[in-house]
Amino acid sequence: MSRTIVVAATPTSNGDLHVGHMAGPYLSADIYARYLRAAGRQVIYTTCTDDSQSYVVSTAHRQGTTPARLCARSTEAIQRSLRAMGLSMAGLPPVGEQYRRAVLDFVTALHRAGRFRLTTVRLPVASRSGAFLYDGLVSGTCPVCLAPSCGGGCEGCGHPNNFDQLLDARSTVDPSDPVEYRETAVLVLPLEEYRDRLTAYYASRQGRWRPHAMQLVQELLAKPLPEVPVTVPGDWGIPAPFPETPGQVIYPWIEAMPAVMYSTWWSAAQLAEPAARYDEHWRAEHGAELVYFHGFDNTYHWGLMDLVLLMAHGDRYITPTLNVCNEFYDLAGEKFSTSRNHLIWTADLLAEVPRDLVRFHLALTAPEQARTNFTRDALHDNVSRKLVGPWNGLAGALARAVAGAGDPVPTTAAGRARCAAMLTRFRSCYELPGYSASRAAETVLVQLDRLRGLADDPRTAPGDLLLEVRTVLAGAAPILIDTADRAGAAGVELSLSAGPSDFVPAFDLPRLPGAGPASQETDHEAADHRDPAVPELLPIPLSAGAGVRGRPLRDER
Template identity: 45%
Template sequence: MERTMVIAPGPTANGDLHLGHLAGPFLSADVCARYARAAGRDVLFGTGVHFTQNYIVTTARRLGVPPEELRVRSGEQVERTLKAVGIEPDGFVPFDERYVTGVRRFFERLHAAGGLVLRSVPFPYVARTGEFLTDAYVRGTCPVCLSEGCAGLCEGCGHWIGSGELIAPCSTLDPDDEVEIREARVLVLPLEDHREALTAYFAGLAPTMRPRLARLIEELLAHPLPDYPVTLPISWGIPAPFPEVEGQVIYADAEVVAWSMHSSALAAERRGEAPAGEDALWFAESGAKVVYFFGSDAGFAFGVVGVAMLMALGGYTLPEHFVTNEFYELDNDKFSSSRGHVVTGRELAAEVPRDLIRFYLAATGPDFQRTNFTRGAMSQVTASRLVEPWNRVADKAARAAQESGGGPLPVSARSREAAARMAERFGSAYDARRFSLTAAAFTLTEQLGRLDRWEVTAADAGDFCHEVDVFLRCAAPLLIDLADEALPDLTIPAASPATEVTPRVLPRLTETAQ
């Protein structure tokens, strides 16, 4: 059986997950994996937390705690929040010695394969402290889109901006420090060397890439590709195992492939398997498919750098799909932990049933453009489009169960055909090639509305109960608790062979957490 490895790259370990995180890659990856399992496919879902970005250092300074303490605490918070909203990965990447060893070995292989080159790279430098500034340590203007922000992946345009390329850079550690530009010898991945292969690869993905990622790739390939630093002259991170850059660390954003391989290995181990190595599941000969879910601003790291590393090593499977998302806002403003403008998944799950949370995040998800969360809209939408119509459907199912006396009712060929069409519509939204949370939520709303409008009679009660059963199975990747309580299993058959159905009493939905 063909295996699919679903990966939702971990957030930076500098805080808990807010709804903006959940509405993007995490819920999407969970729903995709749940559907694939229900359809009888072999799937591994890996996620976790990323523990080596220097954003952890700057956040810890602001909070007055050691960065090591913050990243451990954040990792625990993320795990609890994922559980609170029903996101259940097979593997969760922690920060431990095994991970560090795996990252170092990955880059040792890449270095031995000739994939890394020693070159001089410009960095902002503070003479007072003798420190180079990278990523979270330096802020300025993006030379591509003129957005203000830190170095690294630009949230505005998605381009990777080297620290030395920022316009008017200033230190975030001490804004009063005078900043100059100095060069340092670091190991880089020369992306331009992979231009031809990357061009062909992304041409193959063009039909399924979402607009912002497609635009980024087009813009990148229109110019020489940069030398991407794999080591940095800073102290926070995993020590680089190369004598020519002694004292440097591996660039956190360069860990993308090693992190992904580790997440897949952990997922397989949790399933009782024993992979021969961290990368064993990624060999092309395995036939496995890789599907990534991430925010559009991570496209350069995972879509360009990660793929180029796999190409440089050779013999590995390349990602088949990148499912990206845009930003999810709170009350028409960006989520911001530092400003207290945030709602975490755990906070909301303490008040609202998680099926309602999952449905609303899907219905308003930022698949293609920025979308917005408000508590008032959530209450209104979940009540009118989910809770109230479902409870009316459950009432009709209960009456059918009572009137049947516990015996089976016939299912017509027309109902079997309708059920097959319904499953097909859900499947087209859930399948990785055209995955869309908003399409899944729309299909759920439309099919539930159809069942709600059905005026059930004794002649078609069997058809009604049959289609409610298929609806629940198809909605189960989103409505996890309702489906678990209502169904004996979560299988979504390719075709419905039912000729009869035994009506049963179904659970009702509530608007407050129990």
């Protein structure tokens, strides 16, 4: 059986992950990876910190520290947040000498093959400091949508703005330092040379990508494709080894492909699957399936530029089966802002609310195809009234229904048919191209309501109730990981690939935390989905809220 490689957008090591980042690619990719494993497939879920990004430099300057110290501190914080959320990846690989060798091997192979072009471009420069400005070091106005933008790409419309294209350019490190332009020779990757292959690739995926991301791709293809910088003048990053560009570094976005190849290799080694080369698992002859999870504003990078980097190696590597792209996640109707402290750090939320409940709420409200909103009231309502009360009420009803029914308990044809329908529904939520963690979470709520009524019906066969509750538990398992672990430890079968059976072993449905002691919940309250014992779940002020881009952390304006 071929393996699936699941890649979440590489987080820039200039800060921790806030709730918005987590609700974007990281949790969504984890739920998908867990579903694949439950369906019996081999998976490596991975990512890698993006230490070379210019946003590390600008953030370090603002915080009065060095880029190296900021990277180290941020990587530790990101690692803690990933573990705290229970993401099923091996961890963050070290960005050291092995990483640098992987990047240089990847780019020098393309250089030897003649894939790069030496081109003279106009680059913005801070007049007094003499620093060349690119990406997070420069801000201005997007030339396409005229919204405020940093260099490299606009987070609003998603279009790139390389070199001198950004309007009203100014230094983010020192806005008072006048900007001038200098002609400089850099190596570039000409995307236009891959138009035919790109057009064929996207044509084969029409109707599979989410519409907004595919619209951006079509907008980009409707005009000449840009030349992507391969090297830039700078002193933060991996020194470029090419004789044509002395004193330059590898453009940070060029590192993405070898970075996640390296992180795949490292992750496999943690699973006792060592490989000789960093790119072994991405080699086309192994036939792995590749799926990316990222935010809309990374569509150009992960969906186009990085795809060309793979294509430029000929047929050596796999290309992504699908890019799963999310939109922005707001807080209380406003875009998050680090400078205004308008965010909630993932670690802070998890310190106040049990992990399963956080995962469920973020999955349910994930900004999959439109911007969505995080509020304290919505969190409390979703996890208390809609989830915890009905779930724990069902747990009590199940225990009463199967008392004295024997073990294992026989099922009926009608119950098995309903179970099969639920399995089909959950699989349709988790499978590509229609993957939707939000729809899976909503399916859990719908089935809880139905099963609570079924449990109260004296005509319901105890075995049918057991079988259907087990199916809901299995469908919720990629989201409610701690509850699933407790059930699995008790011997409950949570496979999503097995069909309904004629007999089902008796089991207790693990209760969810946060809804108060079971003794304080009456049958009437459970059926009505109300629990007066529910405490306030989020004593965090909204001024510490969250907004999402579902992409690498950047130096926020």
